[in-house]
Amino acid sequence: MRIFLKAISYIFHPLLIPIAGTFAYFIITPKYSPLELQSGNIIPIFILTVIIPIITFLILKNVGYVNSVQLPTIKERKYPLYINLILLFMIVYKVIPNNYVIELYFYFVGLIGGIFATIILLFFKIKSSMHLLGLGSMFMFLVNLSIHFEINITIALSLFIMIIGLVATSRLYLKAHSKMELFIGLCIGMISQLLTVKYWL
Secondary structure, X not given: OHHHHHHHHHHOOHHHHHHHHHHHHHHHOOOOOOHHHHHHHHHHXXXXXXXXXXXXXXHHHHOOOOOOOOOOOHHHHHHHHHHHHHHHXXXXXXXXXXXXXXXXXXXXXXXXXXXHHHHHHHHOOOOOOHHHHHHHHHHHHHHHHHXXXXXXXXXXXXXXXXXXXXXXXXXXXXXXXXHHHHHHHHHHHHHHHHOOHHHHO
């Protein structure tokens, strides 16, 4: 059971949420999206949100700023979050404007809002779950896309709720977070996406 739940934590890691949301958009959207548009967004987003953070984490670990991939302490979380925030801003200001997709633009704006709120909470010694923040953001984004394009993706949303439950169970079982930290992360993720809805829905 421990191996299974640990695998769940890695499979649905927060680093994969930006690129997963991007893929989900191009799968769901009924708009015509040429291959150039898709690759123009997917490739740089993958590099900026997966490859660079992994390299950065290895550097931070080598210099002693972080000790574990779980980032258990508030101090360890700050540097990766600062870097992640900068990379998300780069996507919003450099990547998406070149291949403009309004839905993706505000998805990343919502992610920026969620990361920023998480950083603010760290100054008050409050830790929130990045796993649940990411999944909450993507879940609400999928709900918004379903409404926006008037597409029934009820089955996908149901599966996503199950995934959120599995990840929450995993984080509790591994003693990575308390119930309150999971709840805070989920709320931040969902609210950050809801706040962008009026600009594009």
